[in-house]
Amino acid sequence: MMSRNEKFNLIIQLSIPSILAQVTTVLMFYIDAGMVGSLGAEPSAAIGLVEPATWLIFSLVSAVTMGFSVQVAHFIGANDFPKARAVMRHGYVFGLCFSLLMLLIAFLIGPRLPIWLGGGTDIQHDAMVYFLIFSGITPFHLIEYMSGAMLKVAGDMRRPSMMAILMCVLDVIFNYFLIFPTRTISLFGIELTMPGFGAGVAGAALGSLLAFVCVALPLAYYAIFRSPILAWKQDTERFSWRWQYIWNALKISAPMGLQYLLMNGAQLVSTMIVAPLGNVAIAAHSFAITAESLCYMPGYGISEAATTLVGQSVGADRRDLHRSFAWMTVFLGMIVMAFMGVVMYIFAPEMIGLLSPVTAIQDLGTSILRIEAFAEPFFAAAIVAYSVCVGAGDTLKPSMINLGSMWLIRLTLAYCLASQYGLRGVWFAMAVELSLRGMMFIFYLFKRLRKT
Incomplete structure (x- = not known):
C-alpha cells in the first residue's frame, strides 16, 4: 500500500523529466520565433x-501515438511485456503510414493555405515556404514522439527528456547559421566573420x-534495440499482425484525433x-501563444505523468x-x-520583448x-484531467467537452x-x-471517479 508521500514523490519523479522535455520543446519554438x-x-x-496548421498535423500524429502508448501502458501494468512490444511494433507501422499521408496532404494544400487563412500578399510566400518545409518534419515527429511515448510508459522519462533538450540545442545551432546571412560579429573585442545562409523564414x-x-x-x-522492457530482440515468437491492436488504438485515438482536428481547426478560425x-x-x-506555452508546459509535463500512472493503475486493476x-x-x-x-x-x-524588437508588438x-494569466489554474485542470481520462482509455466524452467549449464559447465570444x-x-x-x-x-x- 503506497502512502500519500510515496505517491507524490512518484508523480514528481515522472513529471520533472517530462516538464523539462516539454519546456525545451517550447523553447525551440520560442527561439525560432x-x-x-x-x-x-x-x-x-x-x-x-x-503555425496553427502545423500544430494540427503534429496533434493528429500525437493522437495516433497515444492510441498505442495507452495500450502499452496497460500491458506493462499487467506485466505482459510481449504484448506491450507487439503493440509497439504495430504503432510504428501504422503511425508511419499515417504520417506520410499527413505529409502528402500538407504538400497538396500548402501553396493555397496562406490565402485561405486571409494573409496579406506581403507574407503569403514566406508563409507557404515555412509551412511546406516544416511539414517535412511529420514522419520524423512520429518516430520521435512514438519512441518517447513508449519509453515514458515503460518508466524511462529521463532519456526522452534529455533528447528533447538536445533537439532544442541543435535547433539553436542550425537556426543560427540558416536564418541569418554571413555577418561580422565581435567576440571579446575580436572581429569574426560568421558564415550564414540568410534563408530567413525558410531557414527557421x-x-x-x-x-x-x-x-x-x-x-x-534505443527504444527498439536497447530498452530493457521494449527491445524487440527479447521476443521469442515470430511477429504476427493483429488488427485488434489497430482497432483498440483507433478507439482511443479517433476521438482524440477528431478533437485535435476540430480544436486546431478552431485555432485556424481564430x-x-x-x-x-x-x-x-x-x-x-x-x-503571445509561444510565450504562454512556456507557462503551461509544466501542466503538460504533469499530465504525461498522469497518463502513465493512471494507465498502469488501470492495467493492474x-x-x-x-x-x-x-x-x-490535477491539484x-x-x-x-x-x-x-x-x-x-x-x-x-x-x-514578448525577447521575441520582437517592434514596440507595437511588444505592447x-x-x-x-x-x-491570459488569470486563466492558467483552470487551464491546468483541463489539461491534466483530460490526460487522466486518456490514461484510463476514456477519450470520447472529454473530447466533446474540449470541442464544445472551444467552438461554442471561445470562437463565438472572440x-x-x-x-x-x-x-x-x-x-x-x-x-x-x-x-x-x-x-x-x-x-x-468528480462524477467519473465516483463510479470507479
Whole structure:
C-alpha cells in the first residue's frame, strides 16, 4: 500500500523529466520565433499565420501515438511485456503510414493555405515556404514522439527528456547559421566573420527539420534495440499482425484525433479572426501563444505523468491508485500553473520583448498575456484531467467537452469581441473559455471517479 508521500514523490519523479522535455520543446519554438522576430514584423506574421496548421498535423500524429502508448501502458501494468512490444511494433507501422499521408496532404494544400487563412500578399510566400518545409518534419515527429511515448510508459522519462533538450540545442545551432546571412560579429573585442545562409523564414523551418531528424533516429534506435522492457530482440515468437491492436488504438485515438482536428481547426478560425487586424496583431498573437506555452508546459509535463500512472493503475486493476493519482496530479497541475500565471503576468513585457524588437508588438503582446494569466489554474485542470481520462482509455466524452467549449464559447465570444476590442477581445474570450473548460473537467472527473 503506497502512502500519500510515496505517491507524490512518484508523480514528481515522472513529471520533472517530462516538464523539462516539454519546456525545451517550447523553447525551440520560442527561439525560432525570437530569431525570426529580429527580422521584423512581416516574417514573424508569416510564421504566425500558418503555425496553427502545423500544430494540427503534429496533434493528429500525437493522437495516433497515444492510441498505442495507452495500450502499452496497460500491458506493462499487467506485466505482459510481449504484448506491450507487439503493440509497439504495430504503432510504428501504422503511425508511419499515417504520417506520410499527413505529409502528402500538407504538400497538396500548402501553396493555397496562406490565402485561405486571409494573409496579406506581403507574407503569403514566406508563409507557404515555412509551412511546406516544416511539414517535412511529420514522419520524423512520429518516430520521435512514438519512441518517447513508449519509453515514458515503460518508466524511462529521463532519456526522452534529455533528447528533447538536445533537439532544442541543435535547433539553436542550425537556426543560427540558416536564418541569418554571413555577418561580422565581435567576440571579446575580436572581429569574426560568421558564415550564414540568410534563408530567413525558410531557414527557421529547415533548422527545426534537421533537429528533429538528429533526435528521432537515435531515440527510435534505443527504444527498439536497447530498452530493457521494449527491445524487440527479447521476443521469442515470430511477429504476427493483429488488427485488434489497430482497432483498440483507433478507439482511443479517433476521438482524440477528431478533437485535435476540430480544436486546431478552431485555432485556424481564430487566426482568420485575427488576420484582418493586421500584421502587428498576427505577430503579437503568435508570439503571445509561444510565450504562454512556456507557462503551461509544466501542466503538460504533469499530465504525461498522469497518463502513465493512471494507465498502469488501470492495467493492474488498482482502482484506489487510479483515483488518488487522478486527483493528486490535477491539484498539483493547478498549483504549479497558478504560480506560472503569476510569473507570466509579472514578466510579460520581458517575455514578448525577447521575441520582437517592434514596440507595437511588444505592447499588444504584453497586454494579452496578462489577460491570459488569470486563466492558467483552470487551464491546468483541463489539461491534466483530460490526460487522466486518456490514461484510463476514456477519450470520447472529454473530447466533446474540449470541442464544445472551444467552438461554442471561445470562437463565438472572440468573433463578437474582435471588432470592438481587437486582439485583446480575442484573448479575453480565450481566458473565459479556458476557465469554464477547467471547471467542466473538474466536475466530469468528480462524477467519473465516483463510479470507479
